[in-house]
Amino acid sequence: MKKITVAIDGFSSCGKSTIAKSLARQTGYIYVDTGAMYRAVALFAMENGWMTDNYIDTAQLQKHLSQIQISFKTNESGIQETYLNGKNVEQEIRSLKVANGASRISALGFVRQELVKQQQLMGIGKGIVMDGRDIGTVVFPRADLKIFVTARPEVRALRRMKELQAKGENPTFEQVLANVRERDLRDTTRTESPLKQAEDAILIDNSNMTIDEQQKLVLNLFNQKEING
Numbered sequence: 001m002k003k004i005t006v007a008i009d010g011f012s013s014c015g016k017s018t019i020a021k022s023l024a025r026q027t028g029y030i031y032v033d034t035g036a037m038y039r040a041v042a043l044f045a046m047e048n049g050w051m052t053d054n055y056i057d058t059a060q061l062q063k064h065l066s067q068i069q070i071s072f073k074t075n076e077s078g079i080q081e082t083y084l085n086g087k088n089v090e091q092e093i094r095s096l097k098v099a100n101g102a103s104r105i106s107a108l109g110f111v112r113q114e115l116v117k118q119q120q121l122m123g124i125g126k127g128i129v130m131d132g133r134d135i136g137t138v139v140f141p142r143a144d145l146k147i148f149v150t151a152r153p154e155v156r157a158l159r160r161m162k163e164l165q166a167k168g169e170n171p172t173f174e175q176v177l178a179n180v181r182e183r184d185l186r187d188t189t190r191t192e193s194p195l196k197q198a199e200d201a202i203l204i205d206n207s208n209m210t211i212d213e214q215q216k217l218v219l220n221l222f223n224q225k226e227i228n229g
């Protein structure tokens, strides 16, 4: 059977990565979390003092962008983790602070160009499930299967709050909801590759779906595409 390219895009905290990871596991495909790549660049900028709450030193970041190496490795428990210049940064990049930084970093054209180039290289051999915001529109506009995931902001904020609590952070629901809305606005209105559904993407609103239901649905869509080519 011919391998295909799967692009999964959508809003933050709508379960894209759960869908993408599970599909990759079930099909033996490579999984790439492109959000983790933007988060890693943000962490790099923060660690070097080029990014504060209201400022990004774009000249320094651009100058050093080629020094950033992002890779993924699967740990003993089968969980994929993100590495920045050889260091495991999986925990650090999941904080609210880095999420906010990533949202700002991802609006920079030169950062997007570099990461899109790396993502396209990763997908050369097909057999890949990539999730992000611009995968079906910019990275792989000719992807065989495109899925656009969404859920109501309140549902996403609740899911995000549980994730953050599990990591020891204790924000209020209002804070997380405000953060979700702020990121939605920034992701959809930025000039560089704003988040939007590709015309040929299949829309899944999972506000009222269980993880099992959406996994079955996506696997079904995948099987139709892989079999029919």
Ligand code: DC
Residues within 6 Å of the ligand: 012, 013, 034, 035, 036, 038, 039, 099, 102, 103, 104, 106, 107, 131, 132, 133, 134, 135, 183, 187
């Ligand atoms: O999916 P995430 O929350 O880990 O993504 C972090 C940030 O990166 C988010 O604000 C959107 C941005 N992003 C992007 O602009 N393009 C992508 N392909 C992936 C993420």
